[in-house]
Amino acid sequence: LTFKLIDDAGGTFKLVGANAIQLAKPVDFEKSPTKTVTFEVSDGKFTVVKSFTINIADVNEAPSALTLSNSRVAETAAVDTLIGTFSAVDPEGDPVDYWLKDSAGGTFWIVDNKLYLNDTLNYETQQSYSITVVVSNASGSFTKNFVISVTDVLETIVGNSSSQTLNGGIGADKILAGGGNDTLFWERRRRPSLRRIRKWHYL
Structure with missing residues (x-):
C-alpha cells in the first residue's frame, strides 16, 4: 500500500516513513483544539x-x-499610595499570583495584583527604581523587569530676613529668599544660564 498525505492541516503534519505522520510545527489548543488531515x-x-x-x-x-x-x-506620594495594576495573560484563564522578586530595597510592595509605594521618595536623590515582578500559576512562572519613574514636584524653599544660603536641587524649586543678602545655590545637569531659569522676582 502507498500512503499520501494530501491535506496536512496547513503544514501542521508531515508524512514520515511509509505510513506515519509527525508534527511539523507547534500546535496550540487555545487557538485550535482540533486539526483535520486527509x-x-x-x-x-x-x-x-x-x-x-x-x-x-x-x-x-x-x-x-x-x-x-x-x-x-510623584516624589510627594505617601506610603501605601497605589501606583498601578498588573495584568498577565494565562492561556487557560486560570488564576495567577503576583510577587516581587526585587522590590528595590523594600521601596514597593504588591497586594494581589496591585503595586503600592512602601517608602518615601525624593526626586532630587533618585529619579527611578527598577523592580522585578513574577507572575505564576500551577504550571510555571513568568518574570519581567519594570522601571518606576519618580516625577518631580515643585518645592518651595523659604528664607527669612537675615542673610542665608538657600540650596535648590536638580528638580523644580521655588526659592523665596526674603530680605537678607542671600546666596542661592541650585543643581543642574547642565550649566545654568538666565534663559534656563524660569522666573526671577526682585522685591
Whole structure:
C-alpha cells in the first residue's frame, strides 16, 4: 500500500516513513483544539481517500505578557499610595499570583495584583527604581523587569530676613529668599544660564 498525505492541516503534519505522520510545527489548543488531515491510500489498483480529526490535548501553560497600568509616581506620594495594576495573560484563564522578586530595597510592595509605594521618595536623590515582578500559576512562572519613574514636584524653599544660603536641587524649586543678602545655590545637569531659569522676582 502507498500512503499520501494530501491535506496536512496547513503544514501542521508531515508524512514520515511509509505510513506515519509527525508534527511539523507547534500546535496550540487555545487557538485550535482540533486539526483535520486527509490521506490517500492506494494498492496500485484502487484508491481510497479519507479524512481524520486529530484532537489536540490541552496542557496547562505558564502565564505570560505581564504589563503594568502605570509606572510613574510623584516624589510627594505617601506610603501605601497605589501606583498601578498588573495584568498577565494565562492561556487557560486560570488564576495567577503576583510577587516581587526585587522590590528595590523594600521601596514597593504588591497586594494581589496591585503595586503600592512602601517608602518615601525624593526626586532630587533618585529619579527611578527598577523592580522585578513574577507572575505564576500551577504550571510555571513568568518574570519581567519594570522601571518606576519618580516625577518631580515643585518645592518651595523659604528664607527669612537675615542673610542665608538657600540650596535648590536638580528638580523644580521655588526659592523665596526674603530680605537678607542671600546666596542661592541650585543643581543642574547642565550649566545654568538666565534663559534656563524660569522666573526671577526682585522685591
